[in-house]
Amino acid sequence: MKKLINCPDDVVSEMLMGIEKAHPELIYHREVEVISRREKTVNKVGIVSGGGSGHEPAHAGYVGYGMLDAAVSGNVFASPSPDRIIKGIQEANTGQGVLLIIKNYSGDIMNFEMAKDIAEMDGIEVEVVVVRDDVAVEDSSYSAGRRGIAGTVFVHKVAGAKAQMGGSLQEVKAAAEKAIEHVNSMGLAMSPCILPGVGTPGFVLGDDDVEIGMGIHGEPGVFHTNVKTAKEFSEILIDKILEDYDYSDSEVAVMVNGLGSTPLMELYIMYNDVEAFLKEKNIKVYKSFVGNFMTALEMGGCSISLMKLDDELKELLDYEADTPGFKVR
Amino acid sequence: MKKLINCPDDVVSEMLMGIEKAHPELIYHREVEVISRREKTVNKVGIVSGGGSGHEPAHAGYVGYGMLDAAVSGNVFASPSPDRIIKGIQEANTGQGVLLIIKNYSGDIMNFEMAKDIAEMDGIEVEVVVVRDDVAVEDSSYSAGRRGIAGTVFVHKVAGAKAQMGGSLQEVKAAAEKAIEHVNSMGLAMSPCILPGVGTPGFVLGDDDVEIGMGIHGEPGVFHTNVKTAKEFSEILIDKILEDYDYSDSEVAVMVNGLGSTPLMELYIMYNDVEAFLKEKNIKVYKSFVGNFMTALEMGGCSISLMKLDDELKELLDYEADTPGFKVR
Numbered sequence: 024m025k026k027l028i029n030c031p032d033d034v035v036s037e038m039l040m041g042i043e044k045a046h047p048e049l050i051y052h053r054e055v056e057v058i059s060r061r062e063k064t065v066n067k068v069g070i071v072s073g074g075g076s077g078h079e080p081a082h083a084g085y086v087g088y089g090m091l092d093a094a095v096s097g098n099v100f101a102s103p104s105p106d107r108i109i110k111g112i113q114e115a116n117t118g119q120g121v122l123l124i125i126k127n128y129s130g131d132i133m134n135f136e137m138a139k140d141i142a143e144m145d146g147i148e149v150e151v152v153v154v155r156d157d158v159a160v161e162d163s164s165y166s167a168g169r170r171g172i173a174g175t176v177f178v179h180k181v182a183g184a185k186a187q188m189g190g191s192l193q194e195v196k197a198a199a200e201k202a203i204e205h206v207n208s209m210g211l212a213m214s215p216c217i218l219p220g221v222g223t224p225g226f227v228l229g230d231d232d233v234e235i236g237m238g239i240h241g242e243p244g245v246f247h248t249n250v251k252t253a254k255e256f257s258e259i260l261i262d263k264i265l266e267d268y269d270y271s272d273s274e275v276a277v278m279v280n281g282l283g284s285t286p287l288m289e290l291y292i293m294y295n296d297v298e299a300f301l302k303e304k305n306i307k308v309y310k311s312f313v314g315n316f317m318t319a320l321e322m323g324g325c326s327i328s329l330m331k332l333d334d335e336l337k338e339l340l341d342y343e344a345d346t347p348g349f350k351v352r
Numbered sequence: 353m354k355k356l357i358n359c360p361d362d363v364v365s366e367m368l369m370g371i372e373k374a375h376p377e378l379i380y381h382r383e384v385e386v387i388s389r390r391e392k393t394v395n396k397v398g399i400v401s402g403g404g405s406g407h408e409p410a411h412a413g414y415v416g417y418g419m420l421d422a423a424v425s426g427n428v429f430a431s432p433s434p435d436r437i438i439k440g441i442q443e444a445n446t447g448q449g450v451l452l453i454i455k456n457y458s459g460d461i462m463n464f465e466m467a468k469d470i471a472e473m474d475g476i477e478v479e480v481v482v483v484r485d486d487v488a489v490e491d492s493s494y495s496a497g498r499r500g501i502a503g504t505v506f507v508h509k510v511a512g513a514k515a516q517m518g519g520s521l522q523e524v525k526a527a528a529e530k531a532i533e534h535v536n537s538m539g540l541a542m543s544p545c546i547l548p549g550v551g552t553p554g555f556v557l558g559d560d561d562v563e564i565g566m567g568i569h570g571e572p573g574v575f576h577t578n579v580k581t582a583k584e585f586s587e588i589l590i591d592k593i594l595e596d597y598d599y600s601d602s603e604v605a606v607m608v609n610g611l612g613s614t615p616l617m618e619l620y621i622m623y624n625d626v627e628a629f630l631k632e633k634n635i636k637v638y639k640s641f642v643g644n645f646m647t648a649l650e651m652g653g654c655s656i657s658l659m660k661l662d663d664e665l666k667e668l669l670d671y672e673a674d675t676p677g678f679k680v681r
Binding site for chain 1: 357583625
């Protein structure tokens with residue numbers, strides 16, 4: 024296994040140590056694998072997200088001004104335990120309550136809900152939103168209902184901005200729910216990733232084989248196909264999103280997200296085709312994001328996310344953010 | 353060949369169209385493959401860089417406030433022709449002259465120098481600096497003298513800030529030269545990249561084979577070794593840099609740069625070891641940058657760059673920047 028690591032058991036803690044060292048504005052809470060902001064904004068609603076590791080920069084890379092207050096890491100592709108999440112909630116809480124943003128995986132739902140209950144017994148008001156943006160499949164290996172994938176980053180941005188602007192817990196939750204309602208994503212995988220603790224690829228794809236709709240943990244997608252052009256792939260992914268949600272005549276935020284090993288060159292080529300196809304469909308791009316936002320270790324491929332915007336979502340998307348993985352100036 | 357592209361001949365132009373669409377503050381000048389800032393700062397020294405494509409976000413991704421005014425793209429791993437570079441110079445020029453930042457490859461040197469001469473005949477004052485930060489080899493397949501690699505991004509940042517602050521052409525050049533004098537880099541490759549026009553890997557590495565000192569176009573490095581730990585690799589790379597330049601008792605900027613397909617998780621694990629080893633060597637990290645800054649398509653591996661800092665370089669490094677690939681708030 025060719026990886027720049029020391030020991031498979033230590034990848035998460037050593038990564039988080041590296042993040043703390045590289046970003047002195049963040050604190051790494053050892054043992055509980057939580058990254059939080061060093062300087063807390065008092066009387067602000069706290070925002071916590073997290074989940075399995077291996078999706079970097081999600082989630083620790085989104086801790087900072089205008090986004091998350093704490094990120095809770097599980098092992099690679101494994102949900103964090105409730106005690107870790109409780110620590111995240113405690114760190115994010117400055118008296119106005121805490122919103123948990125969860126991607127829809129059964130393990131995450133169970134553990135975040137349990138942490139919520141315990142934190143509430145300690146007198147912290149906690150609300151939960153669940154992101155289910157992946158239109159690929161209705162139920163999946165690790166989820167009842169649709170999976171949460173890259174669209175989650177938009178939810179972090181929107182909720183984080185609302186909280187930073189002084190919104191109440193209910194207002195922040197409502198903004199997050201609005202983002203969730205209007206965001207949908209669809210991805211494809213071209214090559215597998217290798218879990219450090221396993222050492223071999225999580226799945227096999229032939230030389231001319233691409234899986235449409237594969238999940239960010241290698242969960243089965245919708246169908247296999249041969250290698251097509253960027254234009255054809257962008258249309259396949261967008262058509263599947265549009266089957267589900269009517270974006271016509273609206274303004275959207277677009278994310279073309281790399282899964283880990285896809286060159287930025289290819290993501291921009293995809294975006295060139297995505298924008299052209301959206302224009303054909305009478306969908307106007309307000310803002311776009313091209314890069315690695317929600318990865319699956321070194322998986323090859325990409326996902327496309329669309330979020331329909333109104334004035335409030337535009338303002339929240341444009342609001343200043345300063346985190347390692349997402350900056351708006 | 354599994355790539356998200358349409359046609360190998362069009363990868364550069366379609367990528368640059370995608371960049372223009374995704375970043376409306378940038379203009380793509382068709383045919384000449386130049387990206388420049390839409391809003392020019394009048395009476396500012398212009399900064400131009402560029403070279404072969406395939407190193408994204410370098411170079412087009414560094415066009416914007418506080419860094420480059422124009423980036424000139426060649427084909428994948430091929431120098432841009434002089435006419436393209438002249439267009440870049442013209443776009444960057446607002447009356448105070450233009451600095452060209454070149455990575456040390458023979459083709460780039462030749463073409464950028466030729467463009468300089470022609471632009472000067474048109475009355476534009478042009479200065480040139482050449483980055484030679486790669487300590488791996490003294491001469492290489494495509495260079496007389498050391499190659500320019502990821503340390504170039506520090507030179508963009510320093511020169512761009514100096515220009516944005518109102519420095520004269522000679523002052524901007526002096527700042528760039530200072531950065532160049534104090535920056536050194538060293539990399540390793542774990543897996544090859546595939547040129548779109550070729551379709552097969554540019555070199556072969558065995559399952560347990562890593563090449564220390566490989567160039568960002570797959571040029572031969574210093575030696576092969578088996579897979580080692582992140583700690584061992586970070587020490588090998590830093591030791592090679594320190595053989596060459598004495599950073600002890602100084603403050604440095606550090607870049608841990610991914611070559612394209614290495615997960616961010618691994619880059620942070622590397623950084624954790626890099627920082628610890630620098631501390632052992634009595635070298636203090638002032639600021640660090642972990643991510644994909646100067647890639648080689650989907651090559652696997654990383655490079656480490658160190659730049660020794662004085663008060664001026666710190667100020668320039670900290671100065672605001674707003675580009676797609678590098679933001680300082």
